[in-house]
Amino acid sequence: xxxxxxxxxxxxxxxxxxxxxxxxxxxxxxxxxxxxxxxxxxxxxxxxxxxxxxxxxxxxxxxxxxxxxxxxxxxxxxxxxxxxxxxxxxxxxxxxxxxxxxxxxxxxxxxxxxxxxxxxxxxxxxxxxxxxxxxxxxxxxxxxxxxxxxxxxxxxxxxxxxxxxxxxxxxxxxxxxxxxxxxxxxxxxxxxxxxxxxxxxxxxxxxxxxxxxxxxxxxxxxxxxxxxxxxxxxxxxxxxxxxxx
Numbered sequence: 291x292x293x294x295x296x297x298x299x300x301x302x303x304x305x306x307x308x309x310x311x312x313x314x315x316x317x318x319x320x321x322x323x324x325x326x327x328x329x330x331x332x333x334x335x336x337x338x339x340x341x342x343x344x345x346x347x348x349x350x351x352x353x354x355x356x357x358x359x360x361x362x363x364x365x366x367x368x369x370x371x372x373x374x375x376x377x378x379x380x381x382x383x384x385x386x387x388x389x390x391x392x393x394x395x396x397x398x399x400x401x402x403x404x405x406x407x408x409x410x411x412x413x414x415x416x417x418x419x420x421x422x423x424x425x426x427x428x429x430x431x432x433x434x435x436x437x438x439x440x441x442x443x444x445x446x447x448x449x450x451x452x453x454x455x456x457x458x459x460x461x462x463x464x465x466x467x468x469x470x471x472x473x474x475x476x477x478x479x480x481x482x483x484x485x486x487x488x489x490x491x492x493x494x495x496x497x498x499x500x501x502x503x504x505x506x507x508x509x510x511x512x513x514x515x516x517x518x519x520x521x522x523x524x525x526x527x528x529x530x531x532x533x534x535x
Contacts, residue, residue, distance in 0.1 A: 310350045311357065318402040322366035323350050325357035326411075333535050334362035334413035336403055338424030341387070343367070343374025349421070356419070359528050361535075362411050366403050368396050368427065393427035394448065400431060415439055417535045419527060422446055422502070425463075429453065432460045440534035442527050445502050449476050454483035459491035461530045463523060465500035491534070497523060 312325030323344060337353045339346070344367040353363040375387055407413040417440040420428035425446020432441040433448075433455055441460040445468060447453065464477055477494060484492050497519050 310347070311354045312350065312363070317366060317406045320367045320370050320399055320402060322364050322403065322406075323353060324365075324411075325350075325353050325363045327357050327360050327362070329360070331360055331362060332412055333360070333415040334364065334407045334411060334417075335531060335535070336400075336407075336416070336418040337363055337365040338368055338418065338420030338427045339365065339374075340420075340422035340424055341375040341391075343369060345374075352419075352421070355524060356528075356531075359532070361417075361531065362407065362413055364403060364407065366399060368393075368399050368424070370399055391423070393423055393446075394430045396427055396430070397434070400435065404435070404437065415535045417441060417531050419531075420444065420446065429460070429462075432456050432458060440531055442530055444523075444527075447476060447480055452483075453480055454487035456484070456488050456490040456492060459530070459534045461527070462492070462494045463526070464494070464496045465502055466496050466498050467500060468502045493530075495526070 310323070310325070312323055315322055315324050321344075335356045337349065337356060339349050343349075344365050349365050353365045356363040369391055372391065379387075404416065407416065416438050418428050418431050418438050419442040420426075421444045423446065425443040426448060427446070428441045428443040429446065429448045431438060432443075433453075434457075436457045439458050441456075441458070442463065443460065444463045445465060447462060462477075462480065477496070481494050484494070500516065500519050
């Protein structure tokens with residue numbers, strides 16, 4: 291098995307085991323997890339899953355954090371019913387999985403979610419965050435949907451095409467010890483292109499000593515040395531959304 295010599299670079303870490311605050315809904319052809327703030331709000335944030343799917347408690351925890359800060363948070367099944375990646379899957383098949391689930395081919399699902407937020411939730415101000423695979427999806431959406439006022443891409447970026455024509459402010463977050471791809475090379479290229487061409491606000495930040503998935507795959511209560519960075523990133527993420535949405 292390939293996993294014996296080349297383990298999957300983004301495991302599920304600490305699986306969060308807690309009672310979620312929201313509920314599942316049907317949005318056209320896909321399901322979604324929705325969590326709403328206590329007070330009625332007209333601002334919403336789409337939370338895009340990593341390769342482990344929309345039902346992972348960690349992803350719903352991130353949506354609940356967003357909702358606790360005053361946003362309607364929705365975590366849709368962007369895979370549209372297709373099976374998510376499992377830690378036990380053979381790493382050597384990952385490329386085939388990613389080809390079948392291209393994060394740049396999600397417009398049908400994105401359109402359905404945006405319509406739902408407008409018509410069913412009354413959302414007028416919109417943003418998007420995403421993790422790993424979902425971070426690439428955020429990059430794509432911030433190049434495509436002008437109605438998204440802010441985006442936060444965590445450990446993901448588009449590497450093989452024009453990446454700099456962001457339509458609205460976008461925050462790119464990476465971890466210093468990421469091994470899933472030669473990120474220093476691509477992050478450097480991203481920063482160069484953004485500096486040359488981007489008209490929107492942007493920020494690229496690398497969190498020292500952290501590994502891929504540190505924000506949503508680590509529980510701060512059992513990782514004390516990482517707790518300051520986990521809390522810093524979550525604060526940075528919310529501050530970015532608050533500033534631009």
